Amino acid sequence: MADLILASSSPRRRELLAQLGLVFDIYSPDIDESVQTGESAAHYVERLACAKAEAVQRQYPDAVVIAADTSLGLDGQILGKPESKQHAFEIWGKISGRTHDVFSGVCVRTKDQICSIVVRTQVEFQTLSQSDMESYWATGEPLGKAGAYAIQGIAARYIPRIDGSYSNVVGLPLYETVQLLQAVKALN
Template identity: 65%
Template structure:
């Protein structure tokens, strides 16, 4: 049986993948994650997941590669990771009191086959006060997170409900990932 490689340095993805009970190693690819002109969020995350998988497959052609990419989108606008405190406040002002989508593209690739899926979850955010934003920034949790928040952390208090996969919002939709791993024979 081929060895599984997770093409991600994300501790959250690693923790989620462990929940599926599979053995894997980690190789973090270095690819350009720029958004193409007029690129839709679903196309963006699927493209990046496939590019990450391909980059690692070139180094490990006998392995099964699992790659994913997650973004936050609101009104067809891709929301990235905060550059600084001011940018985080801009993101939260945009998300505050509204519903947004978290999309994850997942790609499982071998030298012989490729299976992809894009999963979308609707996330409702409460209205955030400047005091709440300031306190959340001070926690350091938003740094490096798509949409400037982590649902599995302090930000859970700002989210009254989600519609869809919770693990998708964390960074790896487990049900769909399990189906892709089944398709290549790594899960029963």
């Protein structure tokens, strides 16, 4: 197999990909992550995943590159990472007591092939009280997380049900990633 590169600085993606027993390097590209006017969450995450893969492919043309991006979608809005405590509380106010979508775009790219997919998981979030929000914010866990929560951490206590891929909500849908690697013949 050619060298495998994960185009991400996310420790969660690194841990998830390592679960597959793959040997890989990490290179995190710097790309513009601005949302385009009218862009859906599904289109946004796929576009960013492909842009990350392309940027890394230019640096390492003989490598197999895996890139991903994850965001939440609710009522036609993209809910990204919190920029402040107030922003986190706004996000939680929107998802509290509701079901939202978590979208991950995954792109696997070689010098000859590009394969990408968007994976959607529905996550039910319990109704959060002001006290719940204050306590969760105080943990520090919401920082840097799409939707201001980590399903694999303390936030699991607020999530009664998901419909779809758990690893997608963490940040890298493993089953689909393997399918893309097989499609570009990087895995048997």
